Amino acid sequence: MPDEGCPLKKKRSRRGFIDIMLGLGFMGSTASVVYPVLRYLKPLGPSGAQGPMKLTKEDQAKLEREHMLIVRSGTTRILVFEDGQQKLRALDARCTHEGCTVQFVPGESLIWCACHNGKFDLDGRVLSGPPPRPLAQYSCTREADGSLVVNTDRKKEEA
Amino acid sequence: MSRAFDWLDKRYGLTPLVDFLKHKEVPVGGHSMVWYYLGGTTLFFFASQVCTGLLLLLFYQPGEATAYESIRFITTKVPFGWLVRSLHCWSAHLMIVSLIVHMFSTFFLKAYRPPRELSWVTGFVLFMLALGFGFSGYLLPWNELAFFATSVGTDSMKAVPGIGDWLLQVLRGGTDVSAQTLYRFFALHVVALPLITVGLVGGHLLFIQRQGMAPAMGTHVARRGLRFFPDFLLRDLLLWLLCLILLATLAVSLPYGPGLPGVEWELGKKANPLAPAYPGIKPEWYFLWVYQLLKEFPPHILGMEGPQAAILLVSVMLGIWAAVPWLDRRAQRDESSTAFSDLGVAAILFVGYLTLKAWDIGGKGLKVPDTFAVARATSIITVIVAAAIFALRRFAYQHRFFLLSGAATLQIALHGFLRVSYLNAGIVSVLLIAAGFAYLRLRPGPSVPPRLGVAP
Incomplete structure (x- = not known):
């Protein structure tokens, strides 16, 4: 019942104010549910060591046996392989097309992704197929004691 | 049995429900x-x-x-x-x-x-x-x-x-x-x-x-x-x-x-994140057409990266498919809408061809099959199917609208028989569809312009 003597305009603005407060309250409570859920869903940051990585004895043996090796450093997977001139090279192992893992094909001197037939040269440049970008290059060096170290910072020209 | 029913009926009023089902x-x-x-x-x-x-x-x-x-x-x-x-x-x-x-x-x-x-x-x-x-x-x-x-x-x-x-x-x-x-x-x-x-x-x-x-x-x-x-x-x-x-x-x-x-x-081998993808790897058959489309797209197109453009195209097609009840105005009036039947046939030809191609039919079981041989063999199959569907629709159902399925078949034929790249053949087909619709709209006389927003 409208109050006698109380102007309708004032009444309406009071109702409007309550509606706004109710709306804000509803949005606030929705946000207080949605935000924690979204934060919960987003995975934690990368864990594990970053920086130069020394290959283990088993890894080195595998590299000699199969001419290629994939190692993990933090969140990246790196393909290490020996080219025709026995030079060690390292490229990002994840294909820039749809994220499959690439491989070194020693006979044809190329890097191949079996998923959608993308082909790269040994510097990671796209030769044919659908990949839109080159593979990032890393450097791989042989220490004085014969051990292999993969530098996990991207090479300057690629960064 | 009837006593149990009476007991439930008294409490929950089941009779109207039973009448409805009857x-x-x-x-x-x-x-x-x-x-x-x-x-x-x-x-x-x-x-x-x-x-x-x-x-x-x-x-x-x-x-x-x-x-x-x-x-x-x-x-x-x-x-x-x-x-x-x-x-x-x-x-x-x-x-x-x-x-x-x-x-x-x-x-x-x-x-x-x-x-x-x-x-x-x-x-x-x-x-x-x-x-x-x-x-x-x-x-x-x-x-x-x-x-x-x-x-x-x-x-x-x-x-x-x-x-x-x-x-x-x-x-x-x-x-x-x-x-x-x-x-x-x-x-x-x-x-x-x-x-x-x-x-x-x-x-x-x-x-x-x-x-x-x-x-x-x-x-x-x-x-x-x-x-x-x-x-x-x-x-x-x-x-x-x-x-x-x-x-x-x-x-x-x-x-x-x-x-x-x-x-x-x-079951095969256990997953190893540090092993490369093996040759011949393929997704489930109902994803093969998307897989093949990803292969057909070049690295860059229209300022987008190839995969991004491919996924966009798939999303647009699925969006059109979902919105069909609102796009098909003739069916809304309970009139026959052969343009939409044609859209369905075009969709089948489009998805079917990509699926067959992803299966490397005609590739003679090679590890990396000859793409031209596969494109030709699968084109032959798809064009025969398209011709059969055309004959069925034309003579059994008296359909007269074949623009979309015709364009889809043209793309397949250009790609498989004349070695035009899949995308270029697609562009030719889209142009054909655009020209076809323009003709239907401008043609004098009682035409049946199908109200179709986007071509497949």
Whole structure:
């Protein structure tokens, strides 16, 4: 019942104010549910060591046996392989097309992704197929004691 | 029995419900009744999925060190474990087959026309959920195939503008596919997706109960009907029995699938994130067309990266498919809309050709088959099918609209026979469609311009 003597305009603005407060309250409570859920869903940051990585004895043996090796450093997977001139090279192992893992094909001197037939040269440049970008290059060096170290910072020209 | 019914009736008032069911009828005439049973068979295979999935859950353990091992344990040690897994895989494939045939029959009979738009949309979402089931279930055995299929499938999420990276990480539980991804997909596959699906199936069935099944075009009210209880239901049950026999026969005789790429579930090697993808790797058959499209797109196109453009194209096509009840204005007026029948045929030719090509038919089983030989062999098959469909439509149904299916066939022929690249052939086809529509609009006389916004 409208109050006698109380102007309708004032009444309406009071109702409007309550509606706004109710709306804000509803949005606030929705946000207080949605935000924690979204934060919960987003995975934690990368864990594990970053920086130069020394290959283990088993890894080195595998590299000699199969001419290629994939190692993990933090969140990246790196393909290490020996080219025709026995030079060690390292490229990002994840294909820039749809994220499959690439491989070194020693006979044809190329890097191949079996998923959608993308082909790269040994510097990671796209030769044919659908990949839109080159593979990032890393450097791989042989220490004085014969051990292999993969530098996990991207090479300057690629960064 | 009747005393129990009286007891319940007094409390819950069941009589109106029983009266409704007694008078429920299925429309007869106009077209074959066969198409009315396909929703039921899809539901039957879904029920088989729930039952066999529940049994698999008793032994399956998600985790990097346990997922693969537990599936191997189920198939090698648990009595009839191989059968339960085989039934689960076979009924998954049969469910998708049944769902696709159900969807296309609904499409060609224009059963999506008012007032059944929401039945179409809920059905479309259920189709997407079924694909989601297939995709999430694929990872659970944690074998090599699972790992790469999931890597590729989730990677395409980055094409979503704005939130792509966030979505990718949320789906994977990290930047790469890992055990975290397995946990997330497990939760999706056994809890989230089934709950949403059951809810939507409920809605889909409720709409059909309220509205009845769609009568044939031009017959607003069926002249006569078939009683649902017991006549239609008994037929339904008989068909379900036949489905069960088919399912059991396939599951027992081919426990690891028919051996076609994309339709096999040999456990293979355990997933190893540090191993390269192996040659000949392919996704499930119902994703093959997207897989092939990703291969056909160049690295860059229209200022976008190839995969992004491919995913955008697929999204636009699916969007058009979902919105068909609102696009097809002639069917809304209960008039025959052969342009939309043609759209359906074009869709079948488009998806079918890409699927055949992904299967490397004509590639002589080589590790890296000759792409031209594959394109030609698959083009021959698709063009013959297209010609058969054309003849059927022209002479049996007197259809006169063939622009879209013709353009789809032209693309296939140009690509397969004249070695024009798939995309360039597609551009020629799109231009042909545009010219065709312009001609239909400008042509004098009583034309039948189909109101179609976008070409496939």
